[in-house]
Amino acid sequence: MDATETRKYWRHPCFPDLGLFKARFTRHRYELHTHPTYVIALITAGCERIRIGRHSVLAPAGTIAIVNPEEWHDGEQGADGGWAYRTFYPSVPLMAGLARELGGDVDPVFLHAIIEDSDLAEALVAAHEGSTSQDATKAEASLLVALRHLIVRHGDWSGRSEAIESSGSRQRFSLYEDLVESQLGSQLDLQRLADAARVTRFQVIRDFKKAIGLTPAAYIRDRRLRRASSLIEQGLGLADAAIAAGFADQSHLSRSFRATRGMTPGMYRRGG
The missing domain is CATH 2.60.120.10 (Jelly Rolls)
Structure with a gap:
């Protein structure tokens, strides 16, 4: 920094x-x-x-x-x-x-x-x-x-004005979300996502783009960061939180944390 x-x-x-x-x-x-x-x-x-x-x-x-x-x-x-x-x-x-x-x-x-x-x-x-x-x-x-x-x-209390329409992509994206949340600590790739929804890897990419405008990799990294943040709040050590959330090691977590949160995991822990 x-x-x-x-x-x-x-x-x-x-x-x-x-x-x-x-x-x-x-x-x-x-x-x-x-x-x-x-x-x-x-x-x-x-x-x-x-x-x-x-x-x-x-x-x-x-x-x-x-x-x-x-x-x-x-x-x-x-x-x-x-x-x-x-x-x-x-x-x-x-x-x-x-x-x-x-x-x-x-x-x-x-x-x-x-x-x-x-x-x-x-x-x-x-x-x-x-x-x-x-x-x-x-x-x-x-x-x-x-x-x-x-x-x-x-505030607009009537709800979101641009909610994603119900579609095949939206329905499949729910499957992807469930898989990612349940398997964050393991290896996740396009084929696993494709198998969950019974589509091709190319369709997975299109579904993510249509649903959230980003790549599957960006989404998975974000969810891993959120899991690591939660574990750190619960008192787990930084290295253990990194592994449990699916990062290769603590340094990988630190780089991603600084890039998206503007602070180190240690700073986040001290503020909790």
């Missing part, structure tokens, strides 16, 4: 299923990946270029970038000098619970990748800074205020 870049990860004292990240990047480039959580990133300086799904957007200072759970995204500098940001990773149950408290009956979905809302930006800064306060009540309240603002003013 570039020594001039800074990054810090920790968990909210009142909401242990919510991670927080603060960083400044000049050269770092995120590879495509997903999160099981929402990603709420307030850009505090510079500009970030982000690909979310099939769209590429610019997020300048003062804007909020939103990534829904399971959406593929990356990130890199959008201008000379890079960017700085404060990020929240609230879990789906947390956001769903708040939405229901506010009168919604489905999980919130955010249709706009970039939000310009100075009041929300101010609330997010207060919540992010408040998460390190010794005053637990203040830390809790400031977060709830910010997330309420986000959900009420910018």
Whole structure:
């Protein structure tokens, strides 16, 4: 990692299923990946270029970038000098619970990748800074205020507007998902995926492209990273987590972790 870049990860004292990240990047480039959580990133300086799904957007200072759970995204500098940001990773149950408290009956979905809302930006800064306060009540309240603002003013409670249509590819993709999740620690290749769905290896590639716009390899790597993250949170050693998730070794996990999370596995463990 570039020594001039800074990054810090920790968990909210009142909401242990919510991670927080603060960083400044000049050269770092995120590879495509997903999160099981929402990603709420307030850009505090510079500009970030982000690909979310099939769209590429610019997020300048003062804007909020939103990534829904399971959406593929990356990130890199959008201008000379890079960017700085404060990020929240609230879990789906947390956001769903708040939405229901506010009168919604489905999980919130955010249709706009970039939000310009100075009041929300101010609330997010207060919540992010408040998460390190010794005053637990203040830390809790400031977060709830910010997330309420986000959900009420910018959430679409009617569900995703561009859900993938039910089709042969979508149905087969469910088979691929189940196989990958159950066999992450073993060798996974196109033939195993093809056998599961009784199609050719070429059809597997087409199915992944149609369903998520990425290769099977990228999807498998992402799921392995998520499995390793979960095991690290549970207290498993880094080397053991790497092997259990299907990585060749700890160094392989570390390279992939830095490329998609912007931090090392050790940093992630210390923040948990």
